Amino acid sequence: MRIGLFVACLTDTLYPGTARATVRVLERLGYTVRFPREQTCCGQAHHTSGYRREAAALAGRFADVFAGCDLVVTPSASCAAMVRTGYPHLARREPRAGRVPRVLELSEFLVDVAGVTDVGASFPHRVTYHPTCQSLRALEVGDRPLRLLRAVRGLELAELPAAEECCGFGGTFAWKNADTSVAIVADKVRHIGETRAEVVCAVDDACLAQIGGALSRLRGGARPLHLAEILASDGGAGAEAHR
Amino acid sequence: MSGAEHPGRARRGSSGSGRPAQNGPAYPWSHLLGRGTGERPSGPPRFADAARSALGDSAVRSSRSAAAAEQRGRRERGRGAEPAWEGLRRRATAVRERALADLERHLTDFEKAAEAAGTRVHWARDAAEARRVVARLAAAGGEREAVRSSSATAHELDLDAALRRAGVDVHESAVADLIAGLTGQGPDAESRTVRRHDRASARSALARRLPGAPADLAARPEALAEAARDYLRESLLEARTAITGANALVAETGSVVAMETEGNVRLGAAVPRRLITVAGIDKVVPAWADIAVLSRVWARSSLGAVQAPVLSTWSGPVEGDGPQEVHVVLVDAGRTAALGDPVGRQALRCIRCTACLDVCPVFERTGAAPYGSVHAGPIGAALTPQLRGTRSAREASLPFASTLCGACADVCPVGVDIPEVLLELRARVVDERRANPVPTPEALAAQSGEWVMAAERRFARAQRAASRWGRLLARGGRIRRLPGLLGRWTEARDLPAPPAESFRAWWARRSRVLAVRGGGREADGRARRGGPTALGGTGGSGAGEGRRDG
Amino acid sequence: MAEKRDPARAGVLARVRRAVAAAPPGAGREPGLGGSADAASARGRDTVSLFTERLAEHGIGVQHASGAEDLPRVIASALWGYGVRRAVVPRDLSSLWLSELDGVWAMRDDPPQAPLSVRAIESAGAAVTRCALAVADTGTLVLDGGIGQGRRILSLLPACHLCVVEADQIVPSMAAALPELDPARPTTWLTGTTMTTAIEGARVDGVHGPRRIDVIVVG
Structure with missing residues (x-):
C-alpha cells in the first residue's frame, strides 16, 4: 500500500x-x-x-x-x-x-x-480534547482521537465543557468577522481553563492556531498541541524543553 | 523576484483570468498589508460592522447565551425523545422537497381548494404588492384596527407600516411581541426565540404603558404574563380583523395550518369577522396527511415538545363559527429567485423552527440585529441574500457570517445543508465582484495565492519569505501585531513565530541523509522505516517541538 | 374567474415555472414507505393507557367513567371540583350527560339562531364538550366543531375545559387521526395547555385558552 x-x-x-x-x-x-x-x-x-x-x-x-x-x-x-x-x-x-x-x-x-489505539506513547500530563468541527461533523471521526489519547501512558484526560462548540476560527471568518471570532474563542479558552488541563489537544492546526493565539493573548494556562505530537511523545524531558 | 514569477504577467492570457497586471510584490499576503480602500459602502452596515456593537453589550450577551443553552437543551431532549428522529427528519425533508418540486401545481391546487371552501386567495409578486393587498383587505369597509399574531413573513414584508399608512392600527397579539412593542424594541427573530424580557423591564413597560394595568403590578412572570394576557384577550375579543402567518398551506385541501404556544392564533382565527393570512409561496405542502410529520418535527425542533400546545387548521368560513371573511395572501418576494438556484433552493424547505439559531456560535454572540432581517441566524444568512440579492454590502456579507461549523445542518429538521448554501452564495458574491474594475485586496490575494500554490517552487519560496518576515515581526517567539488587513487576527490573538525550517525543508534534508546512507534507494520522497535519529528523530524526544503559542 | 387574469398571480406562477425549469429537482429523496415514526411509540401499546399517561405528562387531569350511566356523575363531580356556578355547553351535547348537575347552570350555545354572547361564554367558569378524536401517542385532543363540540370559542374562552373522550375515539397517532377528519371543518389540536416563556424564559401556563383542561375517558 x-x-x-x-x-x-x-x-x-x-x-x-x-x-x-x-x-x-x-x-x-x-x-x-x-x-x-x-x-x-x-x-x-x-x-x-x-x-x-x-x-x-x-x-x-x-x-x-x-x-x-x-x-x-x-x-x-x-x-x-x-x-x-x-x-x-x-x-x-x-x-x-x-x-x-x-x-x-x-x-x-x-x-x-492500522487497527491500533495504543501507539506506544507516553505523555504524563493533564490533557483536554477539543473536537474540531470538521473532524466532528464532516469526517465524523467520533471518539477515535479520544480512544488514542486514553491509551497514552500517564495521560490524564479532562473533559472539556461545551466541547462540541466551534472555536470560532472558520478560515477567513477569523479576519472578516474578527470580533465575533474572538468572542467565540474567548468562551472556548474559558472552558479550557475550567478543565485545569496543561494541554489542549485537537486534530487540526488551524483550530489550534486560533485557540493557541487566544490562549497566548489571554494568558490562559494551557498550551495547544496537535494529537500527533502527543502520540509521538515518549514522555521524555524534551516535551517541556520548547515551551 | 523575477518578472516571470509575477502573477499578473505570468497568467495574462491564461484561461479567463482577466486579472490586472500588478506592480507590487506577488506574494499573496502582500495584497493584505494595506488597510484596503477604507471605503465604507453606503447603505446598511455589513454584518461584521453591525456585529461589533452587538458584541459590546456583555449583559445582553450573557443572558442570550444562557437562553440559547436552555433552548438547546430543551430541543436536544425533544429530539432524543423521538424513537426514530432520523426517519422523521427524512420524511419531513421529503414533504418539503415534494412541495417545491411541483410548486406551481401545488399553489394552484391550494388556490382551487381554498376558494372552493370560500376563502379568497390573493397573490403578490413582491413585498410592496403584498403590503398593498393586505392594507386594502384590512382597511376595507372602513376598518381602523387589526390584531396580528407573530409572523416572520409579516415582519419580512413590513406589513405594519403599510397598514398604519392605510389608517389601520395594528395590535400585537403575542405576549413577547406586546412587551417588545411597549419597550420600544423592534420585532425580530429574538422576540420569539432567544431574547426574553427580564422581569424588571417587562414590569415597568406593562405597568406604565399598558392601559388598565394595575399600578402595583408584581414583578413575577406569572403576574406579568397575566396582565399582558388580560389586555391581549380584550384586544382579541374586540378585534374585527385578525392577521396571521401560517406554518403550512395544504394544497390538497386548501387548509391553513398554524402552530403556536400561546393560543392567540386560535383566538384570532375564532373571534374576529375577518381573517387575513399572509404566507410565502414556499409554505405549501402537498397533502393533508403531511401535517403529521411536519407538525411533529416543528414541535420537536422549535419547542422540544411532542406537539405544539395548539395547532389550528381552517380552509374557509364556517357558518356560525368564527370569521365570515377569510383571505390568504400568497407572496413571492424573492422566493422564486431562491427556487431557481439548484443549491440555494433547499433553504426554502425551512419551516421556521429556529433550531439552527440556538446552536450557532455566531448568532449566540451577535444576536439577530446584525442579520438585518427577521430571518436571522444561519438560515437567515442563507435565505436573506437569496430573497434580496447580493448587490448590497450587507446582504453580500451575510454568507460570510458563519464559521461553517455545521452545527445548524446537524439539527435542521428538514435537512437544509446550510453550510453548503452559504458556500454557494460566497461563490456567487465572489463571482459577481470579479467583474469589478478594481479588484479587492482579498481577490488579489486569492488569485495570487492560487498562482503561488500552483507550483511547488513558488510555494516554497513564498513560504521561506513569509517565515523570514514573520520571524522579523516576532518578539519572544510570538507575533503580537501584523500589519494591514492581516492585523485583524492580531487584534486579539497572537501567532507563533514561524520556525526556521518548514516541514518540506526538513523532509528534503532527511531524504538527502537517507539517500546517502541507503545508497540512494530510499530517496525521492520516501522515508525508511524507523526513521533516522541523526536528524533528531521525527518529533524530538517529546511532544511540542512546534512552537505554538500558549 | 377574475383571479385567473390577475397579473400578480400570472407573474408569480410564471416565475415559479421558470425557476423549477432552471433548477429541476433532483432524484427526489423519497422516504421509504414503512410505518410512520410518530406511531412507533404507540405500537403494541394499549392506546387508552398510553393516552392517559401522555395527558398526565401534559398536566391534564384524567378521570374515567366506566360507561354512559356513570358519566353524568363524573361530569358533575368535575364541575363541582372547579367550583363553578355556570358552564357553557354546545347545543347538541347530550342532555343525559348533564342530568346530575346540581348547583351548576349549563348554558347552551346555539349559533347562529341562539348564540351566547362572547362575554357570556367568557364569564362562564367552564365548558363541557366532546371531541372529534384523541391521539394517544401525543396526548392530543382534536376538536372539529362536530357533534357535542360547538363553535371554536366555546371551549376557548372559559377558564376550564372539561372534555369527554370515548375510548374508541382514541387513535394511536396523528397520522392515523388525519384521514378520519374532514379538512373542510376548522380543526383544533390541543396538546397540553397554552403557555408563554416571554418573561425570563419562565413557563407560565394558560395564556389564551383554558388554564385547566380535564379529560374524562369513557369506557
Whole structure:
C-alpha cells in the first residue's frame, strides 16, 4: 500500500512539528510514507472564501500530485474534509477533483487502517480534547482521537465543557468577522481553563492556531498541541524543553 | 523576484483570468498589508460592522447565551425523545422537497381548494404588492384596527407600516411581541426565540404603558404574563380583523395550518369577522396527511415538545363559527429567485423552527440585529441574500457570517445543508465582484495565492519569505501585531513565530541523509522505516517541538 | 374567474415555472414507505393507557367513567371540583350527560339562531364538550366543531375545559387521526395547555385558552 502524507500549508509553514510527529508515529508502527514534494495546498481556503475557480485548479493539482498513492494520510481534519466533502462539489468544474485517492485524517488511519489505539506513547500530563468541527461533523471521526489519547501512558484526560462548540476560527471568518471570532474563542479558552488541563489537544492546526493565539493573548494556562505530537511523545524531558 | 514569477504577467492570457497586471510584490499576503480602500459602502452596515456593537453589550450577551443553552437543551431532549428522529427528519425533508418540486401545481391546487371552501386567495409578486393587498383587505369597509399574531413573513414584508399608512392600527397579539412593542424594541427573530424580557423591564413597560394595568403590578412572570394576557384577550375579543402567518398551506385541501404556544392564533382565527393570512409561496405542502410529520418535527425542533400546545387548521368560513371573511395572501418576494438556484433552493424547505439559531456560535454572540432581517441566524444568512440579492454590502456579507461549523445542518429538521448554501452564495458574491474594475485586496490575494500554490517552487519560496518576515515581526517567539488587513487576527490573538525550517525543508534534508546512507534507494520522497535519529528523530524526544503559542 | 387574469398571480406562477425549469429537482429523496415514526411509540401499546399517561405528562387531569350511566356523575363531580356556578355547553351535547348537575347552570350555545354572547361564554367558569378524536401517542385532543363540540370559542374562552373522550375515539397517532377528519371543518389540536416563556424564559401556563383542561375517558 502506497501511503501518501499530505501536510497542510499552514502546518508545513507554522507547525512543522505536527507533521514530523505524524511521520514518527506512522514509522513507529511500521508504515512507510511518501511525501510527494509537489504538494502545496488542498484549496480549502479558496473554496470556503468563494474562490471556486482557484479552488478547483488546486483540487485538480492535488489529484495529480497524489495520483500515485493508494491512500493519503493528513494531520489536518479540515483538509481531509475539504477533499472528501468539498472536492465532489468541484468535480463538475474540474473532473480531476473527482479522482482523488481516499484521504484519512490521522486518527482515522490509526484506528481504522492500522487497527491500533495504543501507539506506544507516553505523555504524563493533564490533557483536554477539543473536537474540531470538521473532524466532528464532516469526517465524523467520533471518539477515535479520544480512544488514542486514553491509551497514552500517564495521560490524564479532562473533559472539556461545551466541547462540541466551534472555536470560532472558520478560515477567513477569523479576519472578516474578527470580533465575533474572538468572542467565540474567548468562551472556548474559558472552558479550557475550567478543565485545569496543561494541554489542549485537537486534530487540526488551524483550530489550534486560533485557540493557541487566544490562549497566548489571554494568558490562559494551557498550551495547544496537535494529537500527533502527543502520540509521538515518549514522555521524555524534551516535551517541556520548547515551551 | 523575477518578472516571470509575477502573477499578473505570468497568467495574462491564461484561461479567463482577466486579472490586472500588478506592480507590487506577488506574494499573496502582500495584497493584505494595506488597510484596503477604507471605503465604507453606503447603505446598511455589513454584518461584521453591525456585529461589533452587538458584541459590546456583555449583559445582553450573557443572558442570550444562557437562553440559547436552555433552548438547546430543551430541543436536544425533544429530539432524543423521538424513537426514530432520523426517519422523521427524512420524511419531513421529503414533504418539503415534494412541495417545491411541483410548486406551481401545488399553489394552484391550494388556490382551487381554498376558494372552493370560500376563502379568497390573493397573490403578490413582491413585498410592496403584498403590503398593498393586505392594507386594502384590512382597511376595507372602513376598518381602523387589526390584531396580528407573530409572523416572520409579516415582519419580512413590513406589513405594519403599510397598514398604519392605510389608517389601520395594528395590535400585537403575542405576549413577547406586546412587551417588545411597549419597550420600544423592534420585532425580530429574538422576540420569539432567544431574547426574553427580564422581569424588571417587562414590569415597568406593562405597568406604565399598558392601559388598565394595575399600578402595583408584581414583578413575577406569572403576574406579568397575566396582565399582558388580560389586555391581549380584550384586544382579541374586540378585534374585527385578525392577521396571521401560517406554518403550512395544504394544497390538497386548501387548509391553513398554524402552530403556536400561546393560543392567540386560535383566538384570532375564532373571534374576529375577518381573517387575513399572509404566507410565502414556499409554505405549501402537498397533502393533508403531511401535517403529521411536519407538525411533529416543528414541535420537536422549535419547542422540544411532542406537539405544539395548539395547532389550528381552517380552509374557509364556517357558518356560525368564527370569521365570515377569510383571505390568504400568497407572496413571492424573492422566493422564486431562491427556487431557481439548484443549491440555494433547499433553504426554502425551512419551516421556521429556529433550531439552527440556538446552536450557532455566531448568532449566540451577535444576536439577530446584525442579520438585518427577521430571518436571522444561519438560515437567515442563507435565505436573506437569496430573497434580496447580493448587490448590497450587507446582504453580500451575510454568507460570510458563519464559521461553517455545521452545527445548524446537524439539527435542521428538514435537512437544509446550510453550510453548503452559504458556500454557494460566497461563490456567487465572489463571482459577481470579479467583474469589478478594481479588484479587492482579498481577490488579489486569492488569485495570487492560487498562482503561488500552483507550483511547488513558488510555494516554497513564498513560504521561506513569509517565515523570514514573520520571524522579523516576532518578539519572544510570538507575533503580537501584523500589519494591514492581516492585523485583524492580531487584534486579539497572537501567532507563533514561524520556525526556521518548514516541514518540506526538513523532509528534503532527511531524504538527502537517507539517500546517502541507503545508497540512494530510499530517496525521492520516501522515508525508511524507523526513521533516522541523526536528524533528531521525527518529533524530538517529546511532544511540542512546534512552537505554538500558549 | 377574475383571479385567473390577475397579473400578480400570472407573474408569480410564471416565475415559479421558470425557476423549477432552471433548477429541476433532483432524484427526489423519497422516504421509504414503512410505518410512520410518530406511531412507533404507540405500537403494541394499549392506546387508552398510553393516552392517559401522555395527558398526565401534559398536566391534564384524567378521570374515567366506566360507561354512559356513570358519566353524568363524573361530569358533575368535575364541575363541582372547579367550583363553578355556570358552564357553557354546545347545543347538541347530550342532555343525559348533564342530568346530575346540581348547583351548576349549563348554558347552551346555539349559533347562529341562539348564540351566547362572547362575554357570556367568557364569564362562564367552564365548558363541557366532546371531541372529534384523541391521539394517544401525543396526548392530543382534536376538536372539529362536530357533534357535542360547538363553535371554536366555546371551549376557548372559559377558564376550564372539561372534555369527554370515548375510548374508541382514541387513535394511536396523528397520522392515523388525519384521514378520519374532514379538512373542510376548522380543526383544533390541543396538546397540553397554552403557555408563554416571554418573561425570563419562565413557563407560565394558560395564556389564551383554558388554564385547566380535564379529560374524562369513557369506557
